[in-house]
Amino acid sequence: MSCSSKEDDVYIPVAYNLEIPELFADKLIAPIIPADNPLTEEGVALGKKLFSDRILSGNQTQSCAHCHKLQEAFSDSSQFSEGADGSLGSRNSMPLFNLAWNFDERFAWDGKEFGLENQVIEPIVNPIEMHGDLKEITKRLNEHDRYPDLFQLAFGTSEISGDLVAKAVAQFMRTIISANSKFDKYLLGEASLTVSEENGFNVFMSEEKGDCFHCHGSNNNPLWTDNQFHNNGLDESFTDLGLGAISGDPADNGKFRSPSLRNLTFTAPYMHDGRFSTLEEVINHYSEGLQFSETIDPLMKKVNDGGVGLSDQDKADLKAFLLTLTDEEFINNPAFKN
Incomplete structure (x- = not known):
């Protein structure tokens, strides 16, 4: 019988089944x-653990979840989140x-990061956010009692x-x-809208009334955003240039990504700066608060x-419709909890 060698078994991560709605x-x-x-089961589980671990911040006092809380749809109810060192930024957490x-693959309010992986790192090293040093953070992780094994399972290396x-x-x-x-559920035939909610949807979709759908989706775009950048008439001049600071093009000044x-x-x-505390304030802005500037979006046709x-009724109905986009199950999903 001839001799034979057998390579060490290599663990293959389990493919993650992303359930598409x-x-x-x-x-x-x-x-x-x-x-x-x-996506793998091991990679997702590891990412979830890291997302909530303060080890990723410079002084180990904050995690990603500090500014992106599940109960707030992974946002932050503070106008400006406080960084690990106590610093305050000038934007609200998306x-x-x-x-x-x-x-489009551009992330953040101003599109400064291309690709989600790059966006993950930016707040970790940002001095007014988590203020971490990647060399120090990876050193901590490599010396941790569990993380090397978890990375081995997820990526085939403990380094x-x-x-x-x-x-x-x-x-x-x-x-x-x-x-x-x-x-x-309404679109799937599993729920009904009230008269007010239905009228609010019509206001949202009407070019003569709300005219909201161009930037924020529709029944045919369930993301409820175009993920593009617009100057929506917040200011006559800008202290925060938004996309313009990234592109260097003055025509982009005051443009920010449309949130869902x-x-x-x-x-x-x-x-982007958390200036409005209520939906009523947001609706009033588009109804009678638009400010002209040189880069205002052409979609702000009635600036x-x-x-x-x-009308007051249309405002109330529009708010009623917007609230039908609330996903209570989402903020209670055990798959996202720490």
């Missing part, structure tokens, strides 16, 4: 999953859900790098899906009139 499967193309970072369908940290957290974030609101309108019940305050001029 029915409406998403019907209305949207497949989500973006990078070929070099496929909610995190349905990110796998951001086909932990910043790149693998980003990949793990990004895997978890791609599984954060919200798609079970009252309006979703899902889960507005949980994500106050609103706008010279101050806004679209909604």
Whole structure:
């Protein structure tokens, strides 16, 4: 009998079954999953653990979940989140859900990061956010009693790098899906709208009234955002240039990414700088508070009139409709809890 050698068995992570909501499967193309970072059970579990671990911040006092809380649809109810060192930024924390369908692949209010993996790292090293040093963080992780084994299972190596940290957290974030609101059920024939909610949807979709759908989706775009960048008439001049600071093009000054309108019940305050505390304030802005500037979006067609001029009834109905986009199941999903 001839001698033979056998290579050590290599553990192969289990592919993660990303359950695509029915409406998403019907209305949207497949989500973006990078070929070099496929979803696995082990990778998602590791990313979830890292997301809630303070080990990723410089002084180990904050985790990603500190500014992106599940009960607030992975956003922050503070206007400006306090960083690990006590610093305050100038923007409100964006909610995190349905990110796998951001086909533009630019993230954050100003689109400064391309790709979700890059976006994961940015707040970790940002001095006014988690203020971490990747070399120090990976050193801690490599010396940890559990993380090397978890990375071995997820990625086939116990040598932990910043790149693998980003990949793990990004895997978890791609599984954060919200798609079970009252309006979703209505579109599936499982719920009915009130007269007020139905009128509010019509206001939302009417170019003569709310004219909201161009930037914020529709019954045919269940993301309820176009994930593009717009100057929506908040200011006449800008202290925060938004996309313009990233692109260097003055025509982009004052442009910020349209957030999803899902889960507005949980994500106050609103706008990139959290200036509006209530939905009534947001609706009033578009109704009679628009400010002209050189880069204002052409979709703000009634800026010279101050806004679209909604009646009190239409405002109330529009709010009623917006609240039908609330997904109570989402903020109680055990898959996302620490």
